[in-house]
Amino acid sequence: MKTNLETKCIQEGWKPKQGEPRQLPIYQSTTFQYDTSDMMGKLFDLEEEGYFYTRLQNPTNDAVAAKICSLEGGSAAMLTSSGQAANFYAIFNICEAGDHFIASSSIYGGTYNLFGVTMKKMGIECTFVDQDISEEELSSYFKPNTKALFGETITNPTVSVLDIEKFARVAHKHGVPLIVDNTFATPINCRPFEWGADIVTHSTTKYMDGHAVGVGGCIVDSGNFNWLEHADKFPGLTTPDESYHGVTYAEKFGNGLAYITKATSQLMRDFGSIQSPQNAFYLNMGLETLPLRVKKHCENAMAIAKFLEANEKVAWVHYADLENDDYHALAEKYLPDGTCGVLAFGIRGGREQSIKFMDSLKLISIVTHVADSKTCILHPASHTHRQMTDEQLKEAGVAPDLIRLSVGIENVDDLIADLTQALETI
Ligand SMILES: *Cc1c(COP(=O)(O)O)cnc(C)c1O
Numbered sequence: 001m002k003t004n005l006e007t008k009c010i011q012e013g014w015k016p017k018q019g020e021p022r023q024l025p026i027y028q029s030t031t032f033q034y035d036t037s038d039m040m041g042k043l044f045d046l047e048e049e050g051y052f053y054t055r056l057q058n059p060t061n062d063a064v065a066a067k068i069c070s071l072e073g074g075s076a077a078m079l080t081s082s083g084q085a086a087n088f089y090a091i092f093n094i095c096e097a098g099d100h101f102i103a104s105s106s107i108y109g110g111t112y113n114l115f116g117v118t119m120k121k122m123g124i125e126c127t128f129v130d131q132d133i134s135e136e137e138l139s140s141y142f143k144p145n146t147k148a149l150f151g152e153t154i155t156n157p158t159v160s161v162l163d164i165e166k167f168a169r170v171a172h173k174h175g176v177p178l179i180v181d182n183t184f185a186t187p188i189n190c191r192p193f194e195w196g197a198d199i200v201t202h203s204t205t206k207y208m209d210g211h212a213v214g215v216g217g218c219i220v221d222s223g224n225f226n227w228l229e230h231a232d233k234f235p236g237l238t239t240p241d242e243s244y245h246g247v248t249y250a251e252k253f254g255n256g257l258a259y260i261t262k263a264t265s266q267l268m269r270d271f272g273s274i275q276s277p278q279n280a281f282y283l284n285m286g287l288e289t290l291p292l293r294v295k296k297h298c299e300n301a302m303a304i305a306k307f308l309e310a311n312e313k314v315a316w317v318h319y320a321d322l323e324n325d326d327y328h329a330l331a332e333k334y335l336p337d338g339t340c341g342v343l344a345f346g347i348r349g350g351r352e353q354s355i356k357f358m359d360s361l362k363l364i365s366i367v368t369h370v371a372d373s374k375t376c377i378l379h380p381a382s383h384t385h386r387q388m389t390d391e392q393l394k395e396a397g398v399a400p401d402l403i404r405l406s407v408g409i410e411n412v413d414d415l416i417a418d419l420t421q422a423l424e425t426i
Pocket residue numbers: 082083084085087108110111152156181183184202203204205206215216217
């Protein structure tokens with residue numbers, strides 16, 4: 001039966017059989033029992049499906065991954081311990097030393113470091129590009145060893161909207177998949193697969209969890225990328241894996257399952273960045289109310305964006321749902337129901353006044369986090385992005401005066417009252 005997103009958030013994933021718990025149980029067990037050693041052997045050989053060790057797979061985690069997979073319209077999905085792990089695995093599953101990939105320069109600071117610094121030490125090179133360049137210019141950055149293109153649906157913290165179709169066209173022209181981090185939009189507001197993305201990642205730490213209780217990530221495959229058609233580029237999927245008795249993932253599991261099966265049985269086996277079943281349970285609870293919360297986050301953020309825009313002490317506001325925003329046309333196309341609860345703005349008077357304003361807030365707290373039920377604020381240049389040089393900040397589009405406001409689901413009148421009193425102090 002075809003169902004809507006709200007129904008999927010409640011009903012997908014855990015499907016209890018007769019007499020089983022209605023709510024998703026937490027399989028708090030490292031290991032699973034079998035009657036014969038032959039059966040266990042088959043599991044290890046990927047000949048039979050089943051659970052044997054939680055580092056590879058756990059029923060609680062798999063139920064939650066299946067729910068997210070259904071929301072995104074994917075073919076397979078896996079949970080990871082964090083959004084960082086999700087993005088690392090998503091790339092490392094198809095790139096190795098000597099390979100290259102391309103990413104938008106406006107992505108989350110943590111991902112920027114992972115791609116630009118840490119993965120470079122592994123021999124994988126990333127070229128960062130302005131995501132608003134033309135298709136021709138984007139094409140010009142591709143090399144014979146380029147293996148992926150990466151962007152965020154809505155960038156953190158600059159809240160720019162990615163032209164997903166443009167990125168998908170260029171990626172496919174060069175025979176590589178488009179990977180989109182859909183954390184800020186969530187599948188409630190945008191489903192990148194509908195626009196040509198091949199793989200989606202999430203920091204489930206944000207709206208999906210929604211209550212700031214558990215760090216987590218997820219990777220979803222659309223199943224649309226034909227690995228065998230580009231076999232020479234992706235030997236990890238199209239030639240035998242020595243560490244699994246010579247299994248060739250794309251042949252044995254097909255386009256729908258190959259990518260996630262490889263990421264689980266190779267990367268998760270060797271790196272072990274699993275999500276704890278306890279955190280997956282919290283994540284599942286968050287997912288049940290995701291559509292309600294996302295709608296409220298967007299309503300509140302829109303009211304605050306309009307309030308800030310009209311305030312003379314505010315120099316500028318970025319929120320793509322505002323009609324005069326640079327990304328409004330892209331937002332209308334890809335996110336017709338609203339973008340997210342995060343907006344960026346600058347205060348007149350620069351850094352000093354920005355800090356005074358933030359320190360005067362009473363209800364809205366200064367935390368590193370974004371995208372949960374409590375409204376919070378951050379100054380990236382002095383907090384999350386402080387390890388970046390001025391040059392890198394500029395490249396990432398993070399102005400030194402940029403304040404990131406993550407609007408929660410409180411009564412918006414109270415939030416506006418808090419902002420008003422803090423603006424009056426400067
Ligand atoms: C927070 C975030 C990440 C990193 O996720 P963690 O769960 O903190 O590891 C990646 N991408 C985006 C867009 C994020 O906002």
